[in-house]
Amino acid sequence: MAHTSAGSTTGPLAGVVVIDLTRVLAGPFCTMLLADLGARVIKVENPKGGDDSRAYGPFINGKSGYFIAQNRGKESIALDLKDAGDQAILHRLLRGADVLIENFRPGTMARLGFGPEALKQLYPRLIYASTSGFGQTGPFADRPAYDIIAQAMGGIMSITGHEGGPPTRVGASIGDLGAGLFTALGIVSALHHRHRSGEGIAVDVAMLDSQLALLENAIARYYSTGTSPKPLGARHPSIAPFEAYATKDGHVVIACGNDSLFRQFCVAVDRAFLADDPRFDTNTRRSEHVVALKETLESFLIQETTEYWLALLNRAGIPSAPINDVGQAIHHPQVQHRRVVLPVDDETVAPLAVAGSPIKFSGFETPEKRPAAPDLDQDRARILADFP
């Protein structure tokens, strides 16, 4: 496609045009990833206020930091999808597009005349992506969902937190972000497929399905025992030591994924004898005696500060970490070096910074800033000129 008058041209998806009808989080996170990869993303918003998330806090100088974080680097045009004139404009965009993405409830797009079957006739090369709470099929397809609905139904809340404690949601919206990531992977896979088949296919991703796909070894543990696993606090289910231990002034995370690392750790903390303790000499036995292991380690870790232990363990090559708060994580020298969190090119919200795609490519430099998020309908004139 030739439409590159705006947006990034510095990524492997340069030249790809995405028409983005999504709102709030899962869809906008997906198209933000595509924009960071170089695609031109045209955000189509309802004329009455646009994306709901423009009204979500936190606000910085009157602008939604929530919205900016997911929509920087996109263009905006306001279209009323029930209006015939605006529908005609959407068709102009689709004629020049590679990808359409929407996150309405299943059936809404078909009622508007923009369902996947109808569009396939008109635009056989168009990739049609839908992301929704429960997917386009099945008994729950019509139900509404938000992040916490997917987190709760998908099992991750049942294994996060502390046994017997109150319910715990993963502190970031992994219900939305997971679906957004899988949708992006589906879209780019469909782009690859189109190079050989010439045909655009439809992509259907559900938030609930995506949560199951992230349950990891909890599924195997369920089948091996016939009972559902419980939350384990900060502990790993089958590796020890692999959790957070109390120090004089906080916690230190220590992870030894094999017996040799555990022995190195014991030497480093001047307690080589622990590696020969019959309760602790193999990972299996350490896992069986994980409570005793924690008590034993904390009996001396508590005597010094987190910083002391991190310095000592780092010298010995033992995987260890502080529990950083968000500010510490953002300002960590490695994160800064990698330009993972970058300022937005919008003076009115300085010093707001946003996370970008963490994917680095040879030949494509990570920028020092991310472009601003669009005001509602800001790019109308250029978009109409580019899609005659």
Add this chain to the structure above:
Amino acid sequence: MAHTSAGSTTGPLAGVVVIDLTRVLAGPFCTMLLADLGARVIKVENPKGGDDSRAYGPFINGKSGYFIAQNRGKESIALDLKDAGDQAILHRLLRGADVLIENFRPGTMARLGFGPEALKQLYPRLIYASTSGFGQTGPFADRPAYDIIAQAMGGIMSITGHEGGPPTRVGASIGDLGAGLFTALGIVSALHHRHRSGEGIAVDVAMLDSQLALLENAIARYYSTGTSPKPLGARHPSIAPFEAYATKDGHVVIACGNDSLFRQFCVAVDRAFLADDPRFDTNTRRSEHVVALKETLESFLIQETTEYWLALLNRAGIPSAPINDVGQAIHHPQVQHRRVVLPVDDETVAPLAVAGSPIKFSGFETPEKRPAAPDLDQDRARILADFP
């Protein structure tokens, strides 16, 4: 590529050949996604026991459920990467490959003679993907990492759990899974790019960077206030109601993303007056009075069972959910309908099932089973025949 004698041919990546040098979780999760998308994944393992995770529990009939979950549908060949003869075999594979992926510590591949610069000379179309704890560059590049190291350093542990409570790890290994997903997205984006440039590029993804990219609105909240956000239990930082509420026999999750939904909810629970309560009449005010809101809602939610409220709220179209345990999530009718969790085609571990990719494509049917995981070196003869 013509090598399709094994592996799936039922996905958009059919025909793509991936040489997989990764171990344990982030890398194997990435290549499992690629296999589910149709790629042929050849797992190259060290002859002394293979992937470390073959020794990780839970075990089912002597086989590692952990390993099977991440490696079903791949082929295995054992190669000693320090042996000249085996290095020659790896070169045979690379001649016919589209993608190489590795998760050694940075520098290891170059020392073995398989660094990205060396391979670019030999195989200019090869996509070279690296996933690691901290990335290929920067002051922490050489440090070791496991999932909990990335979770702790990347900030997500600081916003998960309950304020003042003990440290809480996300119950699935999002430190690994996030990096695996971003790596897969980078690889497929590089495949798309190669169709037009003819050139294979290198992909570099870090677990730490990936955690920052999943912090979502916590980053904007940090910049808007100058202080790091705290863990909020099951609560959303800026939407209310959006958490888990106590019922007579457990909890019910209720999420109302806007004022109109909250009003519908109040009517459904026969307390329309709450929508006009000056503490609760807008989302902003409900967020300010979120503790009073929870007390008010729980005063009547506690009187009936979770099932009662789910039925009532579903009839009224209010987004609501139970907190499913892992077994309930797996056996949920929607999850079963969507074939997200599928049996493995290996009688020796029946009834073990695994999560597959949650991405559905038109024209590619989701299978009813997933292929078995390979024994170490199981596919050697066929692989050597296919890559002469």
